[in-house]
Amino acid sequence: MEFVWFIFLPALAALFIPTLFRRVAGIHTGWFVLIIPVVLFVYYSTYLPLTASGEHAVSSFDWIPSLGISFVSYLDGLSLLFTLLITGIGALVVLYSIFYLDRHKEKLGNFYVYLLLFMTAMLGVVQSDNVISLYLFWELTSISSFLLIGYWYTRDGSRFGALKSMMITVGGGLMMLGGFVILGILGDTYSIRELISRLSDYSGDPLFTLAAVLLLLGAFTKSAQFPFYIWLPDAMEAPTPVSAYLHSATMVKAGLYLVARFTPIFAESSVWIWLVSGIGLLTLMWGSFFAVKQTDLKGILAFSTVSQLGLIMSLLGAGAIAYHSDDTLFRLAMFAAIFHLVNHAVFKGSLFMIAGIVDHETGTRDIRKLGGLMSVMPISFTVAFIGGLSMAGIPPFGGFLSKELFLESMVALKHFELFNFDTWGILFPVIAWLASVFTFVYSFYFVFKTFTGEKKFDKLPLKPHEAPIGMLISPIILAVSVIALFFIPNVVGKWLVAPAVMAAQPQLYSLPSEAAVHVQAWHGFEYIPMWLTAGVIAIGALLFTSIKKWQPVYGLQPEKLSLNALYDSAMTFSEKGMNKLSRFYMNGLIRTYLLYMFAFFSVMTIVVLFAKGAFKLDMSSLSPITLFAVMNAIVAILGTGMVIMSKNRISAIIALGAVGYSVALFFVLFKAPDLALTQLVIETISVALFLLAFRHLPALKTHGETKQNKLVNGIIAIGVGLSVTLVALSAHSNKLVSSISQYYKDTVYTEAGGGNIVNVILVDYRGFDTLFEIAVLSIAGIAVLGMIKLRLSRKESDDEKE
Amino acid sequence: MKKNNVILQTTAKVTFFIISLFSIHIFFAGHFAPGGGFVGGLLTTGAIVLLLLAFDLETVQATLPFNFTIVIGIGLLLSLGTAAGAILFNVPFFTHAFAHFDLPLFGDTELHTAMIFDSGVYLVVVGAAITIIQSIGGDE
Numbered sequence: 001m002e003f004v005w006f007i008f009l010p011a012l013a014a015l016f017i018p019t020l021f022r023r024v025a026g027i028h029t030g031w032f033v034l035i036i037p038v039v040l041f042v043y044y045s046t047y048l049p050l051t052a053s054g055e056h057a058v059s060s061f062d063w064i065p066s067l068g069i070s071f072v073s074y075l076d077g078l079s080l081l082f083t084l085l086i087t088g089i090g091a092l093v094v095l096y097s098i099f100y101l102d103r104h105k106e107k108l109g110n111f112y113v114y115l116l117l118f119m120t121a122m123l124g125v126v127q128s129d130n131v132i133s134l135y136l137f138w139e140l141t142s143i144s145s146f147l148l149i150g151y152w153y154t155r156d157g158s159r160f161g162a163l164k165s166m167m168i169t170v171g172g173g174l175m176m177l178g179g180f181v182i183l184g185i186l187g188d189t190y191s192i193r194e195l196i197s198r199l200s201d202y203s204g205d206p207l208f209t210l211a212a213v214l215l216l217l218g219a220f221t222k223s224a225q226f227p228f229y230i231w232l233p234d235a236m237e238a239p240t241p242v243s244a245y246l247h248s249a250t251m252v253k254a255g256l257y258l259v260a261r262f263t264p265i266f267a268e269s270s271v272w273i274w275l276v277s278g279i280g281l282l283t284l285m286w287g288s289f290f291a292v293k294q295t296d297l298k299g300i301l302a303f304s305t306v307s308q309l310g311l312i313m314s315l316l317g318a319g320a321i322a323y324h325s326d327d328t329l330f331r332l333a334m335f336a337a338i339f340h341l342v343n344h345a346v347f348k349g350s351l352f353m354i355a356g357i358v359d360h361e362t363g364t365r366d367i368r369k370l371g372g373l374m375s376v377m378p379i380s381f382t383v384a385f386i387g388g389l390s391m392a393g394i395p396p397f398g399g400f401l402s403k404e405l406f407l408e409s410m411v412a413l414k415h416f417e418l419f420n421f422d423t424w425g426i427l428f429p430v431i432a433w434l435a436s437v438f439t440f441v442y443s444f445y446f447v448f449k450t451f452t453g454e455k456k457f458d459k460l461p462l463k464p465h466e467a468p469i470g471m472l473i474s475p476i477i478l479a480v481s482v483i484a485l486f487f488i489p490n491v492v493g494k495w496l497v498a499p500a501v502m503a504a505q506p507q508l509y510s511l512p513s514e515a516a517v518h519v520q521a522w523h524g525f526e527y528i529p530m531w532l533t534a535g536v537i538a539i540g541a542l543l544f545t546s547i548k549k550w551q552p553v554y555g556l557q558p559e560k561l562s563l564n565a566l567y568d569s570a571m572t573f574s575e576k577g578m579n580k581l582s583r584f585y586m587n588g589l590i591r592t593y594l595l596y597m598f599a600f601f602s603v604m605t606i607v608v609l610f611a612k613g614a615f616k617l618d619m620s621s622l623s624p625i626t627l628f629a630v631m632n633a634i635v636a637i638l639g640t641g642m643v644i645m646s647k648n649r650i651s652a653i654i655a656l657g658a659v660g661y662s663v664a665l666f667f668v669l670f671k672a673p674d675l676a677l678t679q680l681v682i683e684t685i686s687v688a689l690f691l692l693a694f695r696h697l698p699a700l701k702t703h704g705e706t707k708q709n710k711l712v713n714g715i716i717a718i719g720v721g722l723s724v725t726l727v728a729l730s731a732h733s734n735k736l737v738s739s740i741s742q743y744y745k746d747t748v749y750t751e752a753g754g755g756n757i758v759n760v761i762l763v764d765y766r767g768f769d770t771l772f773e774i775a776v777l778s779i780a781g782i783a784v785l786g787m788i789k790l791r792l793s794r795k796e797s798d799d800e801k802e
Numbered sequence: 803m804k805k806n807n808v809i810l811q812t813t814a815k816v817t818f819f820i821i822s823l824f825s826i827h828i829f830f831a832g833h834f835a836p837g838g839g840f841v842g843g844l845l846t847t848g849a850i851v852l853l854l855l856a857f858d859l860e861t862v863q864a865t866l867p868f869n870f871t872i873v874i875g876i877g878l879l880l881s882l883g884t885a886a887g888a889i890l891f892n893v894p895f896f897t898h899a900f901a902h903f904d905l906p907l908f909g910d911t912e913l914h915t916a917m918i919f920d921s922g923v924y925l926v927v928v929g930a931a932i933t934i935i936q937s938i939g940g941d942e
Contacts, residue, residue, distance in 0.1 A: 673836040677828070681844040685931065688851045692939040753900035753914050755834030762838060763916040763923070767896050770840075770919075771881055774926040778874045781930030785871060788937040 004059040004073035006043065007127060010036050010119035017116065021109035029108040030098035036116065037090035040123075044075075044083045051077045051499040054512045063133065068190050074129035077499025077512060081338065082126035082250075082257055084496070085345050089249040090119055092474040096353055097241035099471035100360060111151055111239070118144035118246060125254050131180040131190050135173065138218070141251050142169040148246060149238040161234035164567065168221050168231045176218025176258075182211040183265075196264045196506070203268050212266045215258065216275055223255025225313060226283040229306040230563045236298040240356030243298060248305045248348040256309065256341060259316045260504040263334075267320035277317025277413070277428070283310025285431050288438035292445055292547070293554035297355040297365040300446050301348065304391065307439065308344045311406060312337050314432075318409045322505060330412065331501075331508065335493070335517040336405030338500045342492065343398045343485060347390040350478035351446070354384045357471060358450060363461030367445075372455030377466045379476070381451040386479040388447035392440045392540070393533060398485025400533070401519050407432060407529035433532055440540030445547065489519040595716060602719035609726055618733035628669055636662040649697060657687040674758040807856065814856035821849035829924055833912075839920035843927025850932055859940050870932040877925030884919040 013036050021029045050057060056076035063069050075083070094115070101108060121144055124137030143166070150162030180190070186202035187195045202208065219225075224232040235247050246252070259276055266272040287307025294300045319334030357380050358373065359365045374381045386397060393403030410432040414425035457464060466472075485492060498516035502509045509515045523530060543550070559565060585596075609615045635658065642655035660683035667676035744757045744765065754760040762770050822845075829842030853862050888897040900914035 674838070674841070677836060678841050678844065681841060681848050684848055685844060685851055688848075688855060689935055689938065692854070692935060696938070752898070752916075753833075753912060754916070756832065756836060756838070758836070759832045759838040759920075760916075762840065763833075763920050764898050767885065767898075767916075767919065770923060771885060771896075774878060774881060774923055777930045778878055778926055781874055781933040782871060784934045785937045 002059045002061060002073075003043075003057070004061050004071055004127075006040060007071070007073055007123045008120055009040065010116040010123070014113045014116035014120075017112045018109040021112075025103075028098050028103045029112055030094055030101070033112045033116065034091060034094045034098070037087045037094060037119065041084065041087035041091055044080065044087060047075050047080055048495055051075065051080045052495050052512055054499065054502060054510070056503075058129070060129075067132075068130075069132045070130050071124075071133050072129040072191075073127045074193070075127065076503040077496075077501070078257070078260055078338075078503035079126045081342070081496050081500040082253070083123060085253075085342070086119060086122050086126070086250050089245060089345060089349055092349065092477060093241045093245040093249075096244070096356070096471060096474040097239070099468055100241055100356055101239065107151075111148075114144050114147040114151070115242070115245075118148065118251070122250050122254070126257055129192050131184065131192060131195075134192075135177050135180055138176070138222070138254065139170060139173050141246075141254060142166060142173060142222075145169070145235070145246050145251055148242040149235050151239055151242070152237070155237065157234070158237040161231070161237040165231040165235045167571075168228055168567075172218045172221025172228065175214045175221075179211045179214030179218065182207050182214070186211070192261065199265055199268075203265075209269055209271050212269050212272045213275070215262060215266070216272070216279075219255035219258040220279060221255070222258070223252050223309045223313065224283075224306045225255070225279050225310060226286050226306075227563050229283060229287065230567055232306055233294075233299055233302040236296070236302050240298070240352060240359065243301075244349050244352035244356070248301070248352055249345040252305065252309060253312075253341060253345070256312050256316065256337075259313065260334075260337070260500075263316065263320050263504050264506055267323040273317055273320050275317075276320065277314045280310045280313030280315070280317055281428060281431050281435075283307065284314060285435040285438075286310070288435045288442060290554075291442035292438065292551065295367050297358060297367055297370075297446065297450065298352070300367070300442055301352055301355055304439070304442055304446075305348060307435065308340075308348065308391075311435075312341050312344070314428075315340065315406060315409060316504075318413055319504065321413075322508060330409070331505070331515070332405060332517055333409035333412070334501050334504055335497060335515065336402055336409055338497045338504075339489070339493065339519070340399075340402035340406060342496060343390065343402045343482075346478050346481045346485065347387040347397070347399055350383055350387040350475045350482065351391065353471075353475040353478070354380050354387065357467040357475070360471070361462065361467055362464045367449050369456060369459050370450045371453040372451070372457075373464060374451040375455070376457075376464050377451070379466060379472055381447075383472070383475045383479040384447050384451060386482050387475075388443045390482045392443035393436060393536065394440075395521055396483065396486045398482050398489070401486060401489050401521065403436065404529040404533060405517070405519070407436070407532045411528055411532075429532075433536065436532070436536045437540045437543065440536050441543050441547070444540070444544045448544075486521070490516070493517065493519055595713065598720050599716045602716065602723040605723035605727060606719070609723075609730060614734060615726060615730050616733045617729055622732070623670075626669070629666070632662050632665050632669065650694065653687060653690045653694070656690075657683055660686070672758075674756070810856045814852050818849050818853055821845055821852070825849065829920070832920060833914060833916065839923035840927055843924040844931070846924075846928050847931040847935075850928075851935060854935065854939065859936065863936075870929045870936065873925050873929030874933065875929075877922045877927075877929055879922070880925065881919050881922030884915055884922065887915075 013033070017029060017033065020032050024032075047057060054077075056074065058072065058074050060070050060072040063071050094112075097111070097115075101111060118141060121137045121140035125134060125141060128134035128137060146162045146166040149165055150158050152158045153162075183195060184190045186205050186207060187198050189195060189198070221228040221231075232247060232252065236243055238247065284307050287303045287305075287310055291300050291303035291307060294303055315333050315337035318330055319337055322330035322334065355365065357377070358370065361377065362370065362373070364370065390397035390399035393400050407429070410429045413428040493516050494513070498512040501515040502512045505515070639655045639659035639662065643652050643659070646652040646655060660679065664676050664679035664683060667673075667679055741757075744761070748754055748757050748760050752760045752764045754764070825842045825845030825848075828837035828845060829839060830837075832838030832842070850862065850866065853865070884898075885896045888895055888899075891897075891899075898915045898919075900912055900916070902910055902912050905911045
């Protein structure tokens with residue numbers, strides 16, 4: 001069995017969810033959903049020994065072979081790490097959601113369908129080797145995120161947040177597609193592995209840097225980097241399981257995955273290194289600083305996620321330097337990035353779940369109303385304490401280890417002497433340290449403002465109590481993992497982190513064990529990061545205790561100058577601008593639209609005819625003009641003139657009928673009985689239809705047209721007539737290819753079993769045309785019915801109101 | 803529009819059948835002589851329109867109690883089904899088949915899947931045209 005299909009397992013399961021939700025009302029739908037991530041987690045875990053030995057597994061399915069697009073399940077260390085995060089955290093989140101979402105009040109059918117769709121999309125992103133299918137899954141994550149954020153769609157905030165995240169991430173995704181296409185053209189393949197192996201063929205191309213920047217735009221929007229992070233705080237309107245899953249553990253890490261995956265390609269580019277490490281660091285600082293401003297528990301976590309993603313991003317940037325420097329410190333950066341990514345997924349997941357529990361049990365997430373919950377929610381407090389301290393980088397929790405590795409890498413950056421790092425490099429450790437101080441402050445702010453201090457239970461919407469045990473299982477598992485990560489970092493390093501590092505820096509190592517860094521908590525007194533951590537704790541504690549004194553600083557930033565205000569005004573501007581633009585030419589009159597079409601048609605036809613030299617008159621093989629034809633033509637012209645001149649609608653209709661009949665007579669003259677017959681009947685029916693609809697038409701009047709308007713109309717009418725005549729004449733005169741009629745004559749009886757070529761063309765030779773025509777005819781018929789019946793029913797309901 | 807036009811109504815009653823029969827003839831003649839589903843359908847529509855002009859909408863609806871939107875659906879299904887049916891015989895979409903049979907009364911007759919396709923066309927044309935005419939004509 002090709003294991004590429006396992007990517008689609010969640011989406012397939014999603015098909016059954018609505019039925020299960022409706023039919024099996026007694027059991028929470030989540031229990032059925034839970035099976036999927038658990039099965040996938042167990043299945044994918046079996047690949048761990050394979051990737052730990054530095055191998056990879058590939059399974060593929062050709063999707064559009066002619067374009068070189070296929071679905072590939074490519075499992076190496078990096079993909080497998082993400083796959084296990086997606087399925088593992090996914091299982092815990094589903095378990096948590098079973099207790100979080102009430103099965104009687106919530107539309108669980110929708111929720112789990114979206115969630116499973118997301119799971120497929122995310123697995124696709126991290127396992128795709130083909131960039132086009134990667135893009136497809138990438139946008140699918142944006143769409144499922146949109147649906148999940150907007151899950152409570154009756155709330156304004158949900159809809160706003162959903163739209164905002166969609167606009168920003170899909171916009172970035174489109175940029176990324178551009179980057180992929182450039183890469184695909186440069187490297188002549190859409191496979192990432194082949195792109196890496198052919199790197200030397202195209203890395204000097206001037207478009208290479210552009211591709212890098214476009215790709216980064218996709219990664220930065222998805223991973224909420226500065227200045228695109230603004231969608232993430234608004235995405236917190238989603239149900240908390242979603243925030244824990246998509247907006248901290250998995251989807252927002254897709255950008256990090258992308259950067260890590262493409263590091264072997266773009267590490268050559270100085271732009272890439274500067275952007276990834278610089279923007280990452282800026283985001284780290286910005287996010288951690290503004291996290292303290294937030295009053296919403298999930299808001300704090302959102303900004304902290306932004307900041308932590310920035311941290312990992314900057315480490316990935318530093319890791320890319322390893323391609324230019326032999327210093328092992330930069331190899332360490334990549335290890336630190338992946339290790340912190342695991343740590344972050346674990347502790348942030350638990351913190352989000354605790355925020356959800358607090359919201360669920362007290363009815364509010366506003367940190368100003370909360371306090372003293374420790375006494376009533378001891379288990380939640382313990383979990384929050386562990387997660388929070390891990391986030392702050394304090395031993396004995398997993399976060400401490402990766403934080404020290406991070407500080408060590410940042411200190412190392414100032415030794416790097418390429419791409420101007422020797423002048424600006426000193427900023428990196430300074431900013432990293434400052435950001436760590438604020439990280440410490442917001443971690444304590446989150447944990448201790450909520451669980452300790454003054455008890456204000458009477459102000460809470462609900463009477464607080466400890467959450468049900470089912471809801472606590474997932475956060476407890478995560479909290480235990482946080483502690484485990486501190487004590488067995490090298491086991492995790494060997495099985496998960498080192499293989500992933502090897503995938504991001506394939507040419508540096510031949511075996512994952514070479515990429516493994518021995519992580520230890522104690523390095524001795526000479527170790528600079530330890531002193532930095534001590535400084536963080538000291539200054540951080542000082543800032544936290546005096547938080548009331550300096551928090552008003554945040555009020556200084558005027559609301560108008562924020563990035564959110566920029567986004568809002570850009571949205572309003574584009575909406576209004578588009579409205580203006582379309583009102584400019586869409587005036588609601590069919591006559592005007594017809595004018596555009598006819599004018600465009602005649603101008604294009606005439607220009608193309610002359611530009612391509614297709615205009616040629618050859619009168620030699622035309623049939624002679626008979627007296628009947630002349631008389632018929634006179635009737636047609638007179639009829640047309642009467643249609644235009646008529647002051648009375650009924651005479652115009654009759655005159656139009658006369659034109660139609662004279663055309664039918666032409667068909668008779670030129671021996672086309674099928675056409676003549678059809679034309680006659682159509683003409684009869686349409687005249688009858690006109691007569692039936694006659695009383696609905698407004699009186700014939702000039703619609704206030706000026707002479708100028710009429711002149712324009714006249715010119716366009718003559719232009720259309722002229723171009724059609726020219727096309728007919730030059731088509732007759734230029735026989736570029738031999739006529740197909742001989743083929744019809746030869747095969748009509750032998751192969752099509754018919755005698756009347758016209759009819760055989762309709763039903764057999766060009767049966768597709770007929771099929772589509774009758775489809776269009778049906779649509780038109782139903783549309784007319786709908787238009788008129790709907791109008792009728794509206795009128796009736798209006799009458800009832802009166 | 804209730805009008806008592808005796809001459810029109812009397813002739814319409816007779817001509818309706820003549821046109822209908824002629825339309826059926828045209829429809830079946832299609833594959834070898836001028837005609838076919840499209841013209842046949844239009845002629846039938848013409849016959850019904852004649853009734854509509856001579857009598858009124860309600861009378862015609864009572865005489866021909868079909869839901870013409872459903873006729874559209876049946877027609878489309880027939881045509882698409884004929885085209886798609888070819889797939890079941892492992893030949894490309896839209897491959898027609900025909901054979902000669904010796905039928906009682908008719909003698910040697912060619913039976914052609916194109917005929918089924920064409921009857922779909924016929925039904926769609928009648929259905930759509932009458933639907934449009936009924937909705938526009940019946941609009942108050």
